[in-house]
Amino acid sequence: xxxxxxxxxxxxxxxxxxxxxxxxxxxxxxxxxxxxxxxxxxxxxxxxxxxxxxxxxxxxxxxxxxxxxxxxxxxxxxxxxxxxxxxxxxxxxxxxxxxxxxxxxxxxxxxxxxxxxxxxxxxxxxxxxxxxxxxxxxxxxxxxxxxxxxxxxxxxxxxxxxxxxxxxxxxxxxxxxxxxxxxxxxxxxxxxxxxxxxxxxxxxxxxxxxxxxxxxxxxxxxxxxxxxxxxxxxxxxxxxxxxxxxxxxxxxxxxxxxxxxxxxxxxxxxxxxxxxxxxxxxxxxxxxxxxxxxxxxxxxxxxxxxxxxxxxxxxxxxxxxxxxxxxxxxxxxxxxxxxxxxxxxxxxxxxxxxxxxxxxxxxxxxxxxxxxxxxxxxxxxxxxxxxxxxxxxxxxxxxxxxxxxxxxxxxxxxxxxxxxxxxxxxxxxxxxxxxxxxxxxxxxxxxxxxxxxxxxxxxxxxxxxxxxxxxxxxxxxxxxxxxxxxxxxxxxxxxxxxxxxxxxxxxxxxxxxxxxxxxxxxxxxxxxxxxxxxxxxxxxxxxxxxxxxxxxxxxxxxxxxxxxxxxxxxxxxxxxxxxxxxxxxxxxxxxxxxxxxxxxxxxxxxxxxxxxxxxxxxxxxxxxxxxxxxxxxxxxxxxxxxxxxxxxxxxxxxxxxxxxxx
Numbered sequence: 043x044x045x046x047x048x049x050x051x052x053x054x055x056x057x058x059x060x061x062x063x064x065x066x067x068x069x070x071x072x073x074x075x076x077x078x079x080x081x082x083x084x085x086x087x088x089x090x091x092x093x094x095x096x097x098x099x100x101x102x103x104x105x106x107x108x109x110x111x112x113x114x115x116x117x118x119x120x121x122x123x124x125x126x127x128x129x130x131x132x133x134x135x136x137x138x139x140x141x142x143x144x145x146x147x148x149x150x151x152x153x154x155x156x157x158x159x160x161x162x163x164x165x166x167x168x169x170x171x172x173x174x175x176x177x178x179x180x181x182x183x184x185x186x187x188x189x190x191x192x193x194x195x196x197x198x199x200x201x202x203x204x205x206x207x208x209x210x211x212x213x214x215x216x217x218x219x220x221x222x223x224x225x226x227x228x229x230x231x232x233x234x235x236x237x238x239x240x241x242x243x244x245x246x247x248x249x250x251x252x253x254x255x256x257x258x259x260x261x262x263x264x265x266x267x268x269x270x271x272x273x274x275x276x277x278x279x280x281x282x283x284x285x286x287x288x289x290x291x292x293x294x295x296x297x298x299x300x301x302x303x304x305x306x307x308x309x310x311x312x313x314x315x316x317x318x319x320x321x322x323x324x325x326x327x328x329x330x331x332x333x334x335x336x337x338x339x340x341x342x343x344x345x346x347x348x349x350x351x352x353x354x355x356x357x358x359x360x361x362x363x364x365x366x367x368x369x370x371x372x373x374x375x376x377x378x379x380x381x382x383x384x385x386x387x388x389x390x391x392x393x394x395x396x397x398x399x400x401x402x403x404x405x406x407x408x409x410x411x412x413x414x415x416x417x418x419x420x421x422x423x424x425x426x427x428x429x430x431x432x433x434x435x436x437x438x439x440x441x442x443x444x445x446x447x448x449x450x451x452x453x454x455x456x457x458x459x460x461x462x463x464x465x466x467x468x469x470x471x472x473x474x475x476x477x478x479x480x481x482x483x484x485x486x487x488x489x490x491x492x493x494x495x496x497x498x499x500x501x502x503x504x505x506x507x508x509x510x511x512x513x514x515x516x517x518x519x520x521x522x523x524x525x526x527x528x529x530x531x532x533x534x535x536x537x538x539x540x541x542x543x544x545x546x547x548x549x550x551x552x553x554x555x556x557x558x559x560x561x562x563x564x565x566x567x568x569x570x571x572x573x574x575x576x577x578x579x580x581x582x583x584x585x586x587x588x589x590x591x592x593x594x595x596x597x598x599x600x601x602x603x604x605x606x607x608x609x610x611x612x613x614x615x616x617x618x619x620x621x622x623x624x625x626x627x628x629x630x631x632x633x634x635x636x637x638x639x640x641x642x643x644x645x646x647x648x649x650x651x652x653x654x655x656x657x658x659x660x661x662x663x664x665x666x667x668x669x670x671x672x673x674x675x676x677x678x679x680x681x682x683x684x685x686x687x688x689x690x691x692x693x694x695x696x697x698x699x700x701x702x703x704x
Contacts, residue, residue, distance in 0.1 A: 168496025202506025249431030251470025263459025276578025351530025445483030
């Protein structure tokens with residue numbers, strides 16, 4: 043009875059008390075039923091209990107009984123509480139504490155769940171913030187494409203969950219995209235023979251997903267991780283400006299009717315499959331032609347709420363870091379809207395006024411009767427699917443590469459490009475099967491996740507899960523969220539990742555070199571680089587299909603780098619071999635000099651008893667070279683001289699002596 047009570051006290055104190063003698067990794071090992079504590083910093087004697095009462099324990103071969111016996115001698119103050127800031131690389135490691143029930147009892151389940159929530163509180167809060175902010179953005183992209191909002195919402199939660207499960211980039215959020223929406227709007231307005239143009243969207247998205255998965259096996263993951271630098275900066279600036287323009291849509295009248303919410307704005311188009319003219323992307327995101335909300339008092343209140351949300355998101359983290367600023371911004375704007383503005387007759391748009399969050403049947407597939415897919419026996423069907431699917435793949439690849447490179451820089455680590463492409467390809471195939479508009483890496487949402495400490499695959503998975511819950515069941519609560527709160531947060535995030543210096547550098551390229559030398563170093567971009575950045579940014583804002591040209595440019599640059607690497611590979615290998623030979627020669631000459639001076643013993647030379655006649659000749663040659671002072675030929679090799687020792691212990695002793703002598 044006494045042993046049982048002491049064991050329970052030790053178990054409970056190990057989760058509650060903190061000590062510097064145990065690290066987080068040792069705590070993980072303890073939870074898995076294995077104790078590995080250093081003898082200098084632990085109060086557990088590394089012995090296993092025998093008949094005489096002593097304990098003698100082998101760390102590598104412990105059983106549950108050994109663990110229970112060791113817990114009797116545990117000092118309650120020797121355990122360290124697991125820190126909440128533990129950074130996890132994959133969702134499986136996050137869930138490890140729930141998947142190993144070796145020490146769990148029914149009474150401990152609630153405690154473990156509470157501990158898991160406490161550990162991953164940052165990931166959970168980040169997923170709530172990102173999922174709520176993603177909703178109006180996804181609905182806007184669906185409106186731009188002429189699709190029902192459910193197409194975009196379906197794409198967001200499916201892509202986040204499945205890319206996290208397959209093993210995408212930790213901390214990178216995938217969602218519907220503005221460039222993809224602009225491309226699909228062309229498809230929606232295309233004159234398709236024999237079927238509605240909207241029915242081609244699942245096929246095009248699925249085909250693009252297949253291309254993404256296949257491209258991962260052909261080295262496109264490395265290309266995604268090593269995108270050209272000027273293209274990344276230009277794309278970041280362009281996407282940030284498009285995100286800022288998109289916020290104006292929230293302050294305008296929602297353009298879709300109840301019928302459009304179900305079938306989209308253009309069920310059958312009249313344009314050709316390939317149209318020479320393009321749509322100005324900036325005007326599409328801005329919502330050119332839509333009316334501002336009326337009366338003007340409502341618009342003024344809306345702008346004021348946006349300023350409040352922007353200020354809290356941008357400047358509160360500099361003063362107080364104990365809580366997530368976007369959550370405080372949402373709550374503050376919600377109080378202003380419902381508690382102040384609406385009490386005086388002013389009303390700004392809520393999520394329910396912008397299409398709402400509800401998806402009636404989130405598990406609907408293209409096999410349902412409401413879908414009438416085109417015939418695969420028609421050659422026209424394949425031309426449209428292959429053409430638009432290839433263009434969609436190129437667009438998604440470019441946006442994903444930019445988001446991947448930015449997240450790599452934020453986390454200061456390289457993401458798995460192969461898994462990112464393969465995971466997104468699989469998720470896009472599933473999105474097409476379930477009637478979505480496709481998804482790729484989202485720059486704005488990924489930066490928002492990083493700002494709110496959502497840097498793991500668990501955060502990405504929970505973002506998709508939260509969005510699925512919001513669209514399927516929790517929409518009555520989320521529908522009351524003011525659009526101004528999400529708009530202010532998005533503006534703050536866009537202003538945080540836009541490259542302001544590169545935009546200002548455009549004005550410096552016309553200065554003479556004598557004047558440019560006086561500028562701060564951060565503005566000294568190369569003239570050619572600044573021109574490329576400016577061209578890419580301008581093209582992204584003007585042409586809706588500019589991402590296709592960027593894809594071709596990136597592949598071209600990647601091929602050039604590959605050819606240059608293959609051409610120089612042989613020369614580099616020869617140089618490396620020569621360098622290694624020089625180093626080995628220098629080391630061996632140093633050994634010979636030390637032996638000549640008597641610093642090293644003669645045992646470093648091969649002995650007659652250990653080697654045959656061939657080695658005898660080699661030793662004689664070395665001794666002869668020593669006597670003549672000629673050290674051009676490096677003999678004997680340092681590793682070979684140690685291997686002449688018959689006993690491994692003796693060889694180790696000689697190695698230690700040699701190190702000490704140096």
